Each structure stands twice: as structure tokens, then as C-alpha cells.
Amino acid sequence: MTIEKILIIDDSPIARKIIKSCIPKDKEYDVSEAQNGKEGLEKFKENQPDVTFLDLTMPVMGGVECLEAILKFSKRAKVVVVTADVQIKSISKVTEIGAFRVIKKPPSKEGLQKVLMDIQNNPGE
Amino acid sequence: MIFNQIFDMVNLGLVILDKEYRVYKWNRWMELHSGIEAEKITGQPVFDFFPNLNNPSFLRNCKSVFTFGNFSFFSQKLHKYFFPFKTETLIGSTFEYMQQSCTMGPLRDADNNIQYIFLSVQDVTEIVAYEKQLFMLSVKDGLTGIYNRRYFERRLKEEFERHLRYRRPLSLIILDIDFFKKINDKFGHQCGDFILKEISRTISNNLRKIDILARYGGEEFCCLILEAQLPSALIIAERLRKTVAESQFNFKGTLIKSSISLGVSSVQNEINSSEALLKKADVALYKAKENGRNRVES
């Protein structure tokens, strides 16, 4: 599967900037952003991105709620949770709900590239 | 070169541990006080020589220092000592081991990663012994050597709180010496003092180690009976009454008999404060006096 559209949902403008800067520059991706869970869900429905990066601690519909809503809307959505909350409890919770992967903040270029490659190579995962 | 000397010259124990709690360095002070040479303990797990350190609090603090790079401070008040060393000072002879105040902190390598932690050990035995003496002076009654009222009131509050939190039973006995004024008038104040000392000693000998006996007023005493409900407290009170009543006190050749009246109370549902517990015992004491003295009432 080729990744063309990416959605970044995080209430911190810096966090969104950091994720954007980690996205590989090998081609032009269509990147959109949202600053809370509600907006994120709307943009997801609108744009149907191939990959979504999601933060957990957000106002107006938190990350977990947003994750559940997105997966409800589209079972095959590839959502990568990027979070500062790295407690085992939280990680296993979102993995159980259906997050494709969990990445600890701050993300690295290599880390992000690997995730995108994994999604590309295993669309059915 | 000077810094290397500091390690062995300071009047302070210095131990360096690696992440597996093996001893990396052991300074001269530690050698002197432990009798363990650096060569013997270096490279070995510190718990092999000091198994008492292998406890949750110590491990928790070590982990914290390795993870966060902060310091841990172990005051003598809570921890007493880490290393059981013999104490050398005369004044410290009340303690089985040297009392220590310890600090733990991170040591980093050239890449700023924490590879070791240091443990500094300070001998505070003399200070603590002195503090203890001062404390004893402030909580003991000068004449009888038992606790004073100030200390009793503090303990009463604390034990009542422990009762509230852990639901432990608690009882209180208030007693006073019958016709004490008459003894003073008839035999003089020196004799009165003697009787006070003797009776408090007698009572003390008939209480358990965990009970708290204090001189509450001129000839009035209070006992906090821990972990006991009313029936047990009454048995104790009756034993006290009987022992005093059956004793003969020999003051410079004069044989004197005396007796005490006692009021007993115990924590129950309607008692919701330490003051209420005290009041109930006081009322019982009054009843004992009214009913002829040399008795126990509750």
C-alpha cells in the first residue's frame, strides 16, 4: 500500500511540527493537522488518511476516545499513537483498542520512517 | 592528586556502588569502622557483607538515584544506621550501633550517564545521644522519673489517632493517692516526695512495657493502656490498687501505709476525642472517691 495522506492529531503545535519534520522527505505527502480529538475525527472522515499520528493527552475528546471513534468509523485505519504517557498500563490499553503502534515522545526520524515502512509493507496487519 | 587523597582522608564513610550493587570503592573510614579491607569487599555485592541493606527502602532510593540522578537523604531519625558499626564514644554507649546520617547521589561517566552511586556515611551518634538526653529532660518528671504531663497529653492524642486509624483498642486509668495531703502534713514534705516516688515505682513495676505512665498533677497519675479493652484495663487497675494497698513504705524507719483511687475508661463508640476519653476516666475517679476511696471505678 502506498502512503500518500497523513493526518497528525495533537494539541501541541510544537509536537505536530516535530512529527512533520520527522516525516521522510523522499516524496510529497499530503499532511493535514488537527488540534484536538473532535477536530481530528472530523478531518479523518473528510480526508481518509492512510496513516494517522495521534497524541493521547488532549482536551475536547481525549486520545483514547478519538482512537476508538476512528476505528469505529474505519476498522482498517492505521493509527500510530505518539505519546508522552509511557506507562505500561496506557500502552497496552491503546494497543488492545487497535492502535497500529505506540511511539514514545519525542519521536525520531528513524522511528517514524520505520513505522511508515511497516505500514507500507503490511497493509493487512 | 589532591582529590584522590580526599577520598581516604575525610572523616566520613564513602562507598561507591555500581548498578549491580557491587562495591566499586570503599574508603579508609569504612575500612576502619567495618574491619573489612577494601580489597576484600571491592567487586563483591554489598549485600553479601551487609544483608540488612537489601530492603525495599534502600533499593527504592538506589533505583531513584540511578534513574533520575537525584540525591537521597537518609536521616538518622528514620533509618538509624545503614552499616552496623560499633560506636566509640562514651556518651553513645546507649546505642548498640553507631548512629548514621547518610546521603546517596549519582556519579556520571564522560558521556554523562550515571554508572555509579556514592553513599556517604556520617557518624552522628554523639549528636543523637545528646538530643536524646535533652528530650528525656523535657518529657520526664523531675521527682519521680516517670513521664510528665506534657508528654502524656501528646501521647494520648497520638494513641487516640492510632486507634481511629487502625481501630486498636485503648484504655486509660487516672489515679490519685488517697489522703496525700494528710501524709504531707503528718510526716513532712520530704516524706510526701518519698511516697510519690515509691508509689510511682510500684505502679510502673505493675504495668506492661508498652503502657505509658505519667505524673499528671501533684499526686495524680495517668496510665495509657494500649491494646486493651475495658475488662483488661479493669484487671490492671485492680492489680495496681491491691499492690499499693498491701504495700508498706519505710521512710527513715517509719512505716507508712497508703492507698490509691482509680478511674478507668476505654474507647467506645460514643468517645470521639482523646479529651472525652480522659473526661470519662476522671468522672470514674470521682466516683471512686465518693464511694470510699481505695477502689476502682469505671
Added chain:
Amino acid sequence: MKADHSSALSTEQKEILQEVMNIAFGKASADLADIIDIYVALSVPNILIMPASKVKNYIENEVKDYGIIDIVKQQYWGEFKGIAFLIFSSGAGKKLISLFQKNENLSFDSEPIDAMEKETLVEVGNILIGACVGKLAELLGDILTYSPPVAMIEQKPADSISKNTFDLNCTAIILKTVFRFENEDVCGNLFLTTSNKSIHWLKKALNKILDEYE
């Protein structure tokens, strides 16, 4: 000389500090859960900038709903230097004793309760403050040393912070987070304060992080 509050952080710098704190406290609470074996939830932190003369009133106001408080204070030094205040509603110390000692022997005839309470607060406070400030400093590229923490129980907020604590000519940055020890429902506020001597360094450190991601 009037304090120059405009030398405080730009919007972008505030945002990056916010994110750095988010990461630091997220990591700190995970590590804490591991070390003290108790889950601690740290809230998303707030950043406030104000003249140092207003800090005392601000903190007292924030905790006034607690009534009587237990407080732990600790100083830290590095490029980033200041004072941490950890403030609980009074009685927290008692709840924490039972939390900490649950696996160890609690003897009933040991030290008076308030000495144990204080020592528990000091130990918990030391680890909590070390976790938060330490991780924050680490992300900013700084290494800190700490004073021994001091605990006071059953205080009125107005009595617990002396007026001389802050250099009144300075601007202060306050980082505030609310935390909860989940099993015991013990909850409190952590205030990290620093003054404009550190702000200069802080701006440089934040810019450095920003540059990495340009």
C-alpha cells in the same frame, strides 16, 4: 531596576517548554510507578510567568481549597536552578505511610506518628521532585544537584512560604502540575519555580531543541 518581564519566553518557546514538560512528566510518572511501585498520574503541566513578588500569593491561592497543608520544599541547582514546592492537603503524609510501609514492617510502638509522617513525605517528595525536575533538566541538557528536602506538616498556606524565598527583582517562571497517587487518592500540586537568571539559559536550551526540528 524594574524587572524586565518581556525578557521572558516567546510564544514558540512556551509551546516547546510545554511539550518538553509533557514528555518529561510522562516519563517521570512511568519511572516512578516502576520505582515506588505505585501508579502516579501527573497532569498536563501549566506554565506561568510572573514577577517573583507575586509567586507566594499565587501558590497560596492555588492551594487554598486544601485548607491545612503538608508541604515539601527542595532546592535544585544547575543552569536551571530554583525551588520545588510539593503541596498536599494535610493528612497526605499519614496515607502515604500506609502506602509505603505496606510491604515492610510497621511496628505500632515505633517513632511518634508525626516524625514518620514527615520522613515519608521527605522520601516521597525527594523521589517525586527528583523525577520531574531531573527528567526536565535531562531533556534540556542540564545536570542538577539538590538540597536535602524539608517537610512541614499541618501548615497554613500563608505560613509555609517565607517572603524572602524569592529574589523580588526577578521574573519567575512557575511550572505547575497536579498529581495523584491513584490507590490512595492522595493528590497535590507540584510547583517548580525558577528566576530570570535561569531564563536566559532556558531560552537557549529551548531554541536548541526547536532548531533540531526545523
